[in-house]
Amino acid sequence: MIIHMAPGASIEQVERVINRITSDYGLRCETIVSGTTVIGVKGIASVIDDGRITELPGVDRVIRITEKYKDASRNFHKDDSIVTIGGRVNVGGGNLTFFGGPCAIESEKQSIESAMMAKETGVDVLRAFVDKSRTSPYDYRGLELQKGLEIAAAMKQATGLPTVSELIDLRHLDAFLNAGIDVIQVGARSAQYSPLLEELSRIDTPVVLKHGFGNDLNEWLCAAAYIMSGIDREGRVTGSGNRNVILCYRGIKSFESETRFGADAGMIPLVRMRSHLPLLADPSHSGGDRKLVERMTYAFVAAGAQGVEFDIHNNPAEALCDGKQAVQHEAGRIIQTARKIHSMLDGIGIETGSSVAVAAK
Template sequence: MIIILKPKANEEKVRDLIKRLERMELSINYSEGATTTVIGLIGDTSAIDMEILRAHEIVADVKRITEPYKAANRKFHPDDTIIEVAGHKIGQGYFNVFAGPCSVESEEQIIAVAEAVKKSGAGFLRGGAFKPRTSPYSFQGLKEDGLKLLLKAKKATGMPIITEIMSELHLALFEDVDLIQVGARNMQNFTLLKELGRTRKPIFLKRGLSSTMEEFFMSAEYIMAEGNRNVILCERGIRTFEPSIRNNLDISAIPIVKRFSHLPIVIDPSHAAGTAWMVEPLSKAAIAAGADGLMIEVHNNPKEALSDGAQSLDFDEFSHVMEIIKERIAFEGKVMG
């Protein structure tokens, strides 16, 4: 349920109303936007008389929310959310590029990639330390050593880092990571999501391979329900019947997120198609559809990469794509976050 307040409602009367609602053992989500102020009620609202609330002098309207996700719902938070990470703004007109290798392989490699992607204009360095792989015989990442190398690259270049967490047991290792990624395979690892919700670390949540949009929003809800509202959504392609590409990039996810949620949405064109030559056109499509950022895999030598080399851009290719990205986001009226 949401309560829409009248413009310039008396602050003392607003506080009194919130206290009265809290005595009913409801969780309160107060959202003051540019034009609308909303009080969101989370919990059992069946006993609330909507007409009595509507009669309150500071209340403009009362509505029941039918969607199961509340905190992630735009009705609870009408304005777009801006997530601030290490001095960068993500969402609502701010555009960010997250770039780097699928896997951290060596100190020399990750620092070289960090310097190259920063030079081309990327704002965040991505790199996998813990790697979930389909085959147990594939390279699984350098794990804790990989995290240490990412932090060395951060120190060398000043770039904030984003990397994937596999288990809540590893959370202490991520203390100095700027943005924690939850991969597609862990999107419904609810124990992990709850633990991340109890931190205040910004979370980068990827959509599952076969997940509906409602399931995607509900995974964000697991994090937000525990108190962490710093969630960024990422569409990375979904599994379909088409065999010629790795996954189908669901561009429609962007307008759906913009309509039903207030959270930022980033597109990962590299994992979507699984081929480097499709990164540029998919990036263009994502920007045109209103994405708040792109996550792009970049490697110093894609042919020799230990994982996902086929979808990784080399330095020259990434520089070329970044020039196009800068032109497109300027045309769309956005700025680099």
């Protein structure tokens, strides 16, 4: 629910509305001041009697948000959100941010060499994946946890870059945070695993939420809302939620077997119309072939992606995990060209972010 206050509504009138929402219904309010004051109501707002709110002095109108992903909806938050990683890397808004590194930590030598290569190409955030959720038990699934986290810390120290790592097991969350992992990634297989999403709502560490194998847009954004809402199983708002959510598009399983996933470039502007959250795209896992990564990166950036995540490996031919889709030094050319495309489209006034939402109405 969104409550629009009338122009000139006093601070006392705004506070009275908030007090009624919080005291009578036990819900939480978020106030946005932009010309006029807008109050966003968090929680299960179906319990609210609209008439008891509209009768209050200073209230202009009450609007029910129909989307089930309220916190992730652009109706709830008009402007693009920006998530800051490691105190210095901004994702979202007009920024174009690159995540890159090996698909998995295999050894200290491989990881450090791949990390240094990734830094040389110009990535902003370093992939340092300890756990790997794999389809087959015979595929490489990563090193023992503590050893992997030690190598991830060494990769971070060697490059000075913040790190992102995929969390599969809830029991490992504290270990990830204590090891200095800067961004927690939720992989495609875990994108609708609500216990994991609920636990991530209790921290403020940035989270990259991948697009699930068969998720439609509503399901994907609802998963983001799990992390952001801070709502427990009984519908109570028990915490502030984690606002530092970054979406990452990879496409879905389809009948096509020549690419790894079916990636629709049209999803990029659509997601940005529906949600204020920063949006990355993953050309490595969607294409599944390094020969496709470069062109797919440009397509995603031209479509409005605010960042790209791809695999960079020092020796793809010997990689234990997804070597076919990993790039090497050519990632530097890809990043430079993608930045030129991004800058050119901004220069000619292609709508992005909140301006896309305005133009679509």
